[in-house]
Amino acid sequence: MTDSDPVRLYRTVRLIRRFEERAIELVDAGEIVGGIHPYLGQEGVAAGVCAALRPGDLVTGTHRGHGHVLAKGADPARMLAELCGRVTGLNRGRGGSMHAADFGVGVLGANAIVGAAGAILTGAVWARRRRGDDVVGATFFGDGAVNEGMLLEAFNLAALWRVPVLFVCENNGYATTMPVDGAVAGTIAGRAAAFGMPTVTVDGQDPETVREATAAAVARMRAGGGPELVEARTYRFDAHHTFEHRVRLDYRPPEEVAAARRRDPVLIQGDRLPAADRAAVDAEVEATLDAAVDFALASPAPDPATALDHLYASGLTARTGGG
Ligand SMILES: Cc1ncc(C[n+]2csc(CCOP(=O)(O)OP(=O)(O)O)c2C)c(N)n1
Numbered sequence: 001m002t003d004s005d006p007v008r009l010y011r012t013v014r015l016i017r018r019f020e021e022r023a024i025e026l027v028d029a030g031e032i033v034g035g036i037h038p039y040l041g042q043e044g045v046a047a048g049v050c051a052a053l054r055p056g057d058l059v060t061g062t063h064r065g066h067g068h069v070l071a072k073g074a075d076p077a078r079m080l081a082e083l084c085g086r087v088t089g090l091n092r093g094r095g096g097s098m099h100a101a102d103f104g105v106g107v108l109g110a111n112a113i114v115g116a117a118g119a120i121l122t123g124a125v126w127a128r129r130r131r132g133d134d135v136v137g138a139t140f141f142g143d144g145a146v147n148e149g150m151l152l153e154a155f156n157l158a159a160l161w162r163v164p165v166l167f168v169c170e171n172n173g174y175a176t177t178m179p180v181d182g183a184v185a186g187t188i189a190g191r192a193a194a195f196g197m198p199t200v201t202v203d204g205q206d207p208e209t210v211r212e213a214t215a216a217a218v219a220r221m222r223a224g225g226g227p228e229l230v231e232a233r234t235y236r237f238d239a240h241h242t243f244e245h246r247v248r249l250d251y252r253p254p255e256e257v258a259a260a261r262r263r264d265p266v267l268i269q270g271d272r273l274p275a276a277d278r279a280a281v282d283a284e285v286e287a288t289l290d291a292a293v294d295f296a297l298a299s300p301a302p303d304p305a306t307a308l309d310h311l312y313a314s315g316l317t318a319r320t321g322g323g
């Protein structure tokens, strides 16, 4: 089997899909405390965007961030251990689902604060470019972030200083239970256009389409262009948060969910592969995740005595009182 772009893209969407399904099992088993925001249905966005980036390029993500971290190349076993709060996790089990980071592959972190990741990435890319590094960045955010002042401030500075940041809006139609039409005046692309950014709206369910749009934008940014926005129209197949599995909320018509599920990025990309190649990738992904689950569950939890370690980048140790 050749490791062509279509195969690689399929492997990424399939890995994210199965990672999320395994993670939900671990939530149900009580191994992942507090639950997760599943990325199911949106895999094509992270996979397509990250396929057009270089290993050294930078990424920030969201509360629904597992796909971004995996697509950029983080080790699924250490990611799963992070979700389970184990010492072998990407961040020693202290970041968890919403703050997983892997600087080694350019992932500056998922982020629980809606709208914050764009500002962090803009600052990080600006700083690296000032140092002379030839990097670009991509930051993911939902439709719920487009009314956050912090994101709009990031649009402004990135455009003003021509920082090569790709702003990727994952428009899945809802912010928790709020439909986008009930929350967003004007248009999402119009916000970026107002700052002079080129924008494009794409089918986020098709990983190849997302990759092509990203590759074009990244090429312009590497050639000296400023920030751009990609609005990827997508849909989350599952709950806003796994908590919703226990408290069914009635905010999406079942026919809408069923229709959206028929445009599945894993199937769309999988159909582009010969059956044997697809089966081989599926088996490989399954073996990777079996090993990841074993690794995570066999890893110890952090020693409570170390709870205050790693609070400061300087290495300063927090004191527990008593002078
Ligand atoms: C600043 C801020 N406000 C509110 C929240 C609570 N919150 C968490 S997720 C979410 C909805 C986000 O919707 P969207 O940006 O569309 O992302 P999606 O969940 O659809 O992926 C909200 C309001 C938060 N985490 N941060």
Ligand SMILES: [Mg+2]
Pocket: 142, 143, 144, 170, 171, 172, 173, 174, 175, 176
């Ligand atoms: Mg949303």
